[in-house]
Amino acid sequence: MIWNKNKECMSRDELRDLQGKRLHKLVDLVYHNTPFYREKMQELDLLPDDIRTIDDIVKLPFTTKADLRDNYPMGLVAAPMTEIVRIHASSGTTGNPTIVGYTYRDLEIWKEVTARALTAYGVTRGDIVSVGYGYGLFTGGLGAHYGVEHLGATVLPTSTGNTEKHIRLLRDLGVTGLACTPSYALYLAEALNKQGLTGADLKLRIGAFGAEPWTENMRREIEERLGIQAYNIYGLSEIMGPGVAYECGCKNGSHIAEDHFYPEIINPETGEVLPLGQEGELVLTTLTKTGMPLLRYRTKDLTTLMPGTCDCGRTSVRFTRILGRSDDMLIIRGINVFPSQVEAVILEIPEIAPCYMLVVDRKNNLDTLEVQVELRPDSFSDDMGSMLALKRKLSDRLKSVLSISAEVKLVEPNSLPRSEGKSTRVIDKRVLA
Amino acid sequence: MTIKQLSVFLENKSGRINEVTKVLGENGINMQAFSMAETTDFGILRLIVSDVDKAVEVLRAKNFAVVLTDVVCICCPNVAGALSKILEKLAAHQIFIEYMYAFAQGDQANIVIRPSNLEECVRLLAEEDCHILDRKQLQ
């Protein structure tokens, strides 16, 4: 099913025309309402009328996460505060948090794109969808919530936390849809098994998973264990939240809601725009937002825009699975390594907690990578052979995913540092040496 | 006749064994025997303790990964070649020793054995008139 055939299936020519018109309006808006962009455009000798078609977008300056932080809290907001109806904030590991202000119209667009995503997964008015993303400053919970309501399905705002109660409600209400992080979906499957239940005891049929990297293996495992079809949902708070892009029934790339978010792929080193089909950093422009519109926002997500049309009938461009983040990239023995790749491998192995620490060092002029992972308490066995086999399983998987060998170190449960559920930790001792 | 052995997962870093013995000591749990199996980064500490259920509870509360394993504990006959005779018999019946360790109790030497087939091992030991210890005899 397609929520908005008019927009999701419009001809590429019509779409480019629409994107150009919207971009022109957007540039006019930020030039007159955001001093940050006016100054940047003046430096480049650009006037709003220099941007006529979507191809003119390359003339515009990029926006980075650092720009958002430097203009903390509301410096990039283009609308007067009387028009801002909601604020979300994402926690920064360093420096200021990122604040995003939304107008009423922005929220309408967000609902619309999220409803498109849910419809693409097969959600209908008859479904009950449990939203297991965190509700609050994070965009996941509320974003998915209003999408489900807008579509006309029933939303169950479970949020994160009480898994036992969650399972009980899934069973008692016959919940058919689940929106959460893929690792929480696996955790839920574990918790079900612990109660002597399986996916067959639930009516779940569709899952919308995002907010963290996941692999095809994880998709298979989630689908098997919960007895559902699992789909990717993409979004980032700076741009909007979940719904910026979504998979369709073909499960072959995520469609970008291109009438609202214009995608480009650039070389992260040089900023040069790359031709379709080449791998690089995803850059998004919010064509229709009025609260905090962003020009050419560098997402740091590395992916490829896929040429060709999709069998589902949507004409919007798709991107491949996110390969990693350019700012997290480590170069070890000349190979690009992303913590997200390690995370994805760890999430596939149930005996290990979804928490890790990477220690990169240089010994005898050779880079070394140590991956510290926590053993789950109930996976501990007195049999040394099986413990060593677990270690080997992880190092074999890491080697095949990363293309370099890593030293796996099993550490005690709850011994690695944690903050706000995020587990990415890297210590690069080479920098210190 | 088997005994519950307590196994604790430990990282190879200083003070971890000490932490286990401290927790047990604070809770009045007596350690009767222990052995350590090590690799480069982690180890398995195996313990025979006076109150195994309580030990599990207090160690789990301190975030230790613990598991219980059934083992056989025998009192080694004070005769030359006695142990070797027992082990030969087990081997002849395709019972492998995954690990074993010895400890003293008063003037007697006890041996903890983790065999590949527990029931069969106990049966064979009984055939040999081997003195198999139960929980109470360890106090």
Ligand SMILES: [Zn+2]
């Ligand atoms: Zn499609």
